Amino acid sequence: MSLLRTERLTKHFGETRAVDGVDFTVNEGEFLSLVGTNGAGKTTLVNLISAFLSPDSGRIFIADRDITYAPVDERIRAGIARSFQLVNLFDDLSVLDNVALAIFAREGKTKRIFTLAERDTAVTQEATELLGQFGLAGKAQGLAGGLAQGERKLLDVAVAYALRPKLLFLDEPTSGVSTRDKAQIMDTVSSVVRGGGITAVVIEHDMDVVFKYSDRVVVMHEGRFLADGPPEEIRRNHDVQTYLLGTDV
Amino acid sequence: MSAPQAPSLVRRAAAAAAVLAALLVVPAVASTYQTQLLTYGLTLAIAALGFNLLLGYSGLLSFGHSAFFGAGAYAVALMMRYLGVTSMELFILGGIAFSAVLAALFGVVCVRHTRIFFAILTLALSQVLWTLAYKFFWITGGTDGLRVPFSKLTLLGGLVDFPGADAFAKFITAYYYYVLAAFCVCVALMWLIVHSPFGKTLQAIRDNETRARFLGVRIWRYRWLAFLVSGIFTGVAGSLWVPLNGLTTPDVLYWPQSGKIVFFAVLGGFRNFTGPIVGAVIFNYLEVYAVAVTEYWQITLGVILIALVTFLPSGVVGSAARLSARLKRRREALP
Numbered sequence: 001m002s003l004l005r006t007e008r009l010t011k012h013f014g015e016t017r018a019v020d021g022v023d024f025t026v027n028e029g030e031f032l033s034l035v036g037t038n039g040a041g042k043t044t045l046v047n048l049i050s051a052f053l054s055p056d057s058g059r060i061f062i063a064d065r066d067i068t069y070a071p072v073d074e075r076i077r078a079g080i081a082r083s084f085q086l087v088n089l090f091d092d093l094s095v096l097d098n099v100a101l102a103i104f105a106r107e108g109k110t111k112r113i114f115t116l117a118e119r120d121t122a123v124t125q126e127a128t129e130l131l132g133q134f135g136l137a138g139k140a141q142g143l144a145g146g147l148a149q150g151e152r153k154l155l156d157v158a159v160a161y162a163l164r165p166k167l168l169f170l171d172e173p174t175s176g177v178s179t180r181d182k183a184q185i186m187d188t189v190s191s192v193v194r195g196g197g198i199t200a201v202v203i204e205h206d207m208d209v210v211f212k213y214s215d216r217v218v219v220m221h222e223g224r225f226l227a228d229g230p231p232e233e234i235r236r237n238h239d240v241q242t243y244l245l246g247t248d249v
Numbered sequence: 250m251s252a253p254q255a256p257s258l259v260r261r262a263a264a265a266a267a268v269l270a271a272l273l274v275v276p277a278v279a280s281t282y283q284t285q286l287l288t289y290g291l292t293l294a295i296a297a298l299g300f301n302l303l304l305g306y307s308g309l310l311s312f313g314h315s316a317f318f319g320a321g322a323y324a325v326a327l328m329m330r331y332l333g334v335t336s337m338e339l340f341i342l343g344g345i346a347f348s349a350v351l352a353a354l355f356g357v358v359c360v361r362h363t364r365i366f367f368a369i370l371t372l373a374l375s376q377v378l379w380t381l382a383y384k385f386f387w388i389t390g391g392t393d394g395l396r397v398p399f400s401k402l403t404l405l406g407g408l409v410d411f412p413g414a415d416a417f418a419k420f421i422t423a424y425y426y427y428v429l430a431a432f433c434v435c436v437a438l439m440w441l442i443v444h445s446p447f448g449k450t451l452q453a454i455r456d457n458e459t460r461a462r463f464l465g466v467r468i469w470r471y472r473w474l475a476f477l478v479s480g481i482f483t484g485v486a487g488s489l490w491v492p493l494n495g496l497t498t499p500d501v502l503y504w505p506q507s508g509k510i511v512f513f514a515v516l517g518g519f520r521n522f523t524g525p526i527v528g529a530v531i532f533n534y535l536e537v538y539a540v541a542v543t544e545y546w547q548i549t550l551g552v553i554l555i556a557l558v559t560f561l562p563s564g565v566v567g568s569a570a571r572l573s574a575r576l577k578r579r580r581e582a583l584p
Contacts, residue, residue: 076465084459088457088463093452106465115445117444
């Protein structure tokens with residue numbers, strides 16, 4: 001059953017066709033990888049779906065509800081969350097507060113003005129448990145700005161995950177980290193996301209990571225879909241070998 | 250990142266209790282003049298608390314807080330002049346209402362912008378109010394202002410008044426405790442606000458607006474609410490200040506008053522809770538003694554401001570906290 005659907009989704013930046021009439025479907029429960037060379041349109045597509053950018057034309061549906069022009073907060077309520085290619089955290093807040101804030105936002109508690117945040121034991125407990133799942137329990141009281149790059153990547157995903165979305169977009173969760181950290185991050189993310197029954201779309205450049213963790217791979221090239229299928233099929237695809245596997249990767 | 254570690258809640262409570270104990274004995278050990286000076290400092294500290302909800306916790310620099318300070322002051326003066334009110338409690342309620350309405354309106358205009366645009370808008374709107382105070386002189390008294398004599402004032406629902414020959418000393422002592430109580434309430438309320446989910450959300454918006462938006466936070470609503478709360482605190486400060494001063498003039502609405510409030514935060518340090526409070530009290534003494542020593546007192550304050558920004562960008566309290574953290578680390582490193 002499809003959770004997300006786009007119809008002829010288009011975004012141009014001047015002469016550049018970043019996303020060019022894309023029909024994209026994400027099925028419930030799958031762990032999908034969106035791959036392509038730099039400038040293929042992967043991040044733009046995610047930006048359009050998450051309301052970071054407005055489309056020039058086309059429609060976006062989540063569970064058959066048209067969200068093409070819905071603002072960010074409405075899309076989040078509809079079940080879409082995302083992490084960012086460049087880590088986006090609240091660096092001057094503690095690691096625990098970063099996650100707790102997402103939970104407060106999800107629960108509609110951020111307008112509470114005369115209660116102490118730390119006295120909300122349900123939120124604190126959930127945030128602590130979630131940090132444990134992401135292997136960050138020991139860092140809970142430190143500042144987010146003091147974490148190492150790999151830990152920041154994990155926290156970035158944890159903050160988005162704390163919104164308990166139906167559909168989670170992860171924009172290059174392993175970029176800028178060592179090969180060893182990549183495996184650790186993807187093991188953790190994959191295990192937590194799959195365990196939580198959340199549908200995930202991962203933008204990734206490392207094809208070893210893509211083939212190891214994905215149920216389905218969608219390849220983009222110059223704003224369009226080049227191929228779409230299970231990892232083994234994608235690995236054998238002639239166009240993918242020509243444009244992707246034989247070049248950047 | 251090397252931020253100083255936050256002291257535990259018990260240590261904070263113990264420090265607050267010690268400060269409060271010291272403040273309670275001031276009228277018994279200090280002269281009437283010194284008590285009066287400290288009362289001024291405490292009212293200004295309430296304004297600084299309100300201002301810092303915007304600067305320190307929301308990342309918005311307002312150059313228009315004189316508007317709310319003046320709104321609180323003029324609410325008292327107008328209520329006394331035209332409604333015959335003498336109760337300080339009613340004055341405070343009036344000041345809250347007046348400054349809240351003003352902050353709500355100004356906020357709608359200002360909070361959709363940030364940085365220099367926000368600062369300029371707040372400055373412009375406050376100067377509109379200053380001009381109105383001049384132009385409507387038949388209501389506001391123009392440059393002469395409106396008098397608020399302490400002899401007409403009553404505290405605690407009329408239980409305390411100030412008639413008689415020694416009324417001034419009695420007023421200063423009683424009013425000091427009154428302002429101290431209001432200050433404690435304001436500090437407790439603001440502490441609660443900045444540690445609430447709302448306060449954490451403001452800090453999140455300050456640190457990373459994009460990420461906050463992608464948690465579903467409607468940024469401008471939170472900024473508007475912060476602006477409102479900030480305006481109310483500053484309005485309360487203005488209401489408490491005017492009986493002490495005995496007079497309000499359009500000067501309290503003029504931009505140098507906003508500049509002073511910014512100075513409080515920079516002097517004490519705006520990235521910590523107590524910084525602006527300490528900054529307001531220190532500034533009050535600095536200004537009074539600089540005026541007494543030299544007619545070029547503004548130059549003195551200017552030099553201090555330049556020195557602060559250059560050498561102590563985290564302010565007096567922020568720098569003290571960093572120094573203390575450094576010394577602690579050094580002690581711990583010793584075998």
